[in-house]
Amino acid sequence: MLSNRRGMLLVALLCLQPDNSLDRDTLCRLLWPDRFPAQAKASLRQCLLDLRHQFESEGCGQVLIVTRAAVALDRRSLQSDLRALDAALEHSDGSAAAAILERIGSLPLLQAVSFNPTFDRWIAQKRQQVDMRLGQAAMQLVADLRAAGDSEASARLSAAAQARYPAARGLTDIALAVLPFPQIDLVGGNFFLAEGVTDELVSRLGKVEGIALAGRTSVLAVAPRRQTLTEMAASLRVTHLIEGEVRRTPDLITVRIALIEGATGTEIWADRIEGSIDEFFESRKVIGNNIIAAICRVLGLALSPAPMRRMTANRAAYSLYLQGRSLVRRSITDGAAAKSIELLEESLALDPDFAECWTALADAHIHNAVYTPCLDRVERSRKAAECAQRAVALDPGQGHALAIQGIHEWTRLNPAGALDLAFEAYAREPRNADVALRLGSFLLYIGRTRAALPFIEAGIEQDPAYGRNYGMLSTAHFNLGEMAPALAAGQRMIDLGMPGMWLAVINAANGERQQAAETYYAQRMLMNTVILPPAGTEPMSDAVRDAYWGIAAKGICSGDADARTAYCAMLDGLHQTMPDPCDPSIAFPAIWMGHAELVMKIYRQCIHPANMFGLMSLWADVEPIRRVRLHPDFMNFAEDLGMVEAWNRHGWPDLMPKGRPGA
Incomplete structure (x- = not known):
């Protein structure tokens, strides 16, 4: 020194x-x-x-x-991270470059260095120059690795480079959200014209280099809040918005489209399309050839050629697809998920070669398996994988479908194969928030938290108003021992309407046990709305619900050994008696309490789309969670689940760099 x-x-x-x-x-x-x-x-x-x-x-x-x-x-x-990164990029070592970028994260070059105004200005300029040079070199190596067919190395380096060097994305200058268009219909009938316009805009703009598109889930969450345009832009973290409306009369359809500057709410461009229903159905070509080109000109972007979108020519199939896809994530309590599957299957009956609809159906099956209480979750996962496989066979560009296939590989105890599919999915669709988040979650499940974080952050950048995403972000920071950002992400998850048990667990580990217990206990009020009763069970009465959640809050958050023992015994009993013995309501708290025997019993018995989310919580190095990892049978358990094979292929967990649970 x-x-x-x-x-x-x-x-x-x-x-x-x-x-x-x-x-x-x-x-x-x-x-x-x-x-x-x-x-x-x-x-x-x-x-x-x-x-x-x-x-x-x-x-x-x-x-x-x-x-x-x-x-x-x-x-x-000279030995430094900068020198090592330069060397890795110079020698086309994508894995080494990604590892260095993941380690340094967003820390500035020569952090906390300040001396005098002249020195500080020089350092600031040099930081900018060095970051620009390294960012460009990293993205060039990403392109080279992708061209060479190394999807894992290219995906990992791409996410790490995007997290460190936003300018390297080619995305940060223009961040865009397409708001839902209202439909003013003077005719009636099931013509989902407005959804069709927004669908085409989103699909085409998402393929334009230089545009980061806000995720559909976040847009649907923010749009109904009655915010001003500038407030919506802030909530979605975008620089520009597209809004408009569709008006239908007996003789004419009129579509108005406007581009809004997010910071001021000012309309900077607008256009109008008019025509008959037949002309409107063909208007996808008009949007592609004229509207998208005009928007790019206004934004100062070159419209690069993009792969043609393989859509259906069947008007009824397209309408059913739009209806079904819009229902997938809107509700989990009124049968919307099941109805979405019905509508998407009707669409595919009319056009079995509609690749995007097969992907949407696969996503609906997974969503149904996760959020709808059912006893056939693995079967629904299998159906999703079959639909996804069909989508990719029809259109190899359907990267999201590959990621969905990866979910089913987890149920087959093949996490190595799941990660192979997820990395390939990211190589095909690096700008799809769902793809980035699925890859990030898979890496979390095997304990590769540092490698996972850039993908999770990239997904949230595009989909910033979906509470589930913050559960992953909170857990990732928690696993890394970064308590302040873990708590902030956990609170954001609650603010967006998702259950806050993760925040309670982090609070407890942070020594705020009373607050943790209160936060956990408060989640009982989400029963039968956000948190549904386990499959095959009846809704609890208020008194039973309050008693159960009180025991759970004490067992998980209080730090009292007797309370933990009592709740562990209760979970053992539920595992033996509940229709789904591997339900998340048993699996998740078992992990949080470090009930190693029950955790290993559950996941050896069955991994399904609803309980695999809990695997990300195995990797916090705190009491009592670490008891699972430090259990003498853990390596055998990891071998049985296929994790050891995944570690050998994709890297060992952050907490086990030498292949030992206590390393």
């Missing part, structure tokens, strides 16, 4: 230079700006002498190369 502050800053300045060299005049100007040139040069000579003595006393050898005109670092003696 250098004791001379100016000496430390001098070395830092040299590290930022491509050739690790700076002329003496520049060093004098930056480090001694308030001294006359002769004084500054004398101070530099003394500083270099002090550095040489210190390096020699610590056995570092000749670190500095000093000439009459310049000072340089001997590259052979």
Whole structure:
């Protein structure tokens, strides 16, 4: 550690230079700006002498190369994250580059370094130059790896580079949300014209280089809140909005489309399309050829050729697809998920080659398996995988369908195969929030939290108003021991209407046990709305509900050994008596309480789409959760679940770098 502050800053300045060299005049100007040139040069000579003595006393050898005109670092003696990243990118080592980027995260180069205004301005400029250079090099390597067929390395490096270097995405300048269009219909009937326009806009804009598109789920969550346009733009973290309306009369359909500047709410472009119903159905071509091109011109973007969208030519099939897809995530309590499957299947009966509809049906089956109480969750997962497989066979660009197939591989105890599919999905659709989040979740499940975080953050950047996403983000930070961001993400999850048990668990681990128990107990009020009764069970009375949640809150959050033992015994009993012995209502609290025997029993018996989400919570190195990982049978358990194979193929967990539970 250098004791001379100016000496430390001098070395830092040299590290930022491509050739690790700076002329003496520049060093004098930056480090001694308030001294006359002769004084500054004398101070530099003394500083270099002090550095040489210190390096020699610590056995570092000749670190500095000093000439009459310049000072340089001997590259052979230089070890830093920046140097290592440069070397990894230079040698096309995507895995090493990704690992370094994941480790440094968003920390600035030479963090917490400040000296004087001249120095600070120079450092800020150099940081920008270095980040731009490294970001461009990283994304070029991503393209090279993708072209070489290395989907895992390209996906991992892409996510890490996007997290560190937003400008490298080519996305940050323009972030866009397409708001739902109202339909003013003076005719009646099931003509989902407005949904068709927004569907086409979203699909086409999502393929334009230079645009980051807000996820549909977040848009649907924000749109009904009666916010102003500027408030919606802030909620969705976008720079621009597209709004409009569809008006239908007996003779004419009129579509109005407007581009809004998010910061001011000002309309900066608008257009109108008119025609008959037949002309409207063909208007997808008009939107693609004219509207999208006009929007790109206004935004200063070049409209690059994109793969043709393989849509249906059947009007009825398209209408059913729009209806079914819009229902998938809107409700979990009124049969909407089941109805969505019915509508999508009707669409495919009319056009069995409609690839996007097969993907939507696969997604509906998974959503149904997760959120609808049922006893055939693995069967629904199998159906989803079959639909997804059909989608990819019809259109290899359906990356989301590949990720859905990965979910079913988990139920087949094949997490290595699941990750293969998820990485390939990301290589095909890196801008799809669902794809990024599925890959991030799979990595969380096997304990690769640092590798998972960039994918989760990338997904949330595009889908910032979906509470489930913050459950993953909160758990990721918790697993890494980053309590403040974990708590913030957990609170955001509650704010967006999702259950807050994860926040309670983190609060308890943070020593705020009373608050944790209160937060956990408060979630009982979500029963029968957000939290549905387990499959095959009747809704609890208020008294029984309150008693059960009180025992659970104490057992998980209080830190009282007797309360934990009592709730563990209750979960053992539920596992033996409930129609689904592997239900999340048993599996999740078993993990949070470190009830290792029950956790291993449940997941050996059955992994299904509803309980696999709990696997991400195995990897917090806190009491009592760590008891599962430290259990003597854990490695056998991991072998049985296929995790060891996944670790060998995709990297070992952060907490087990040497393959040992206690490492």
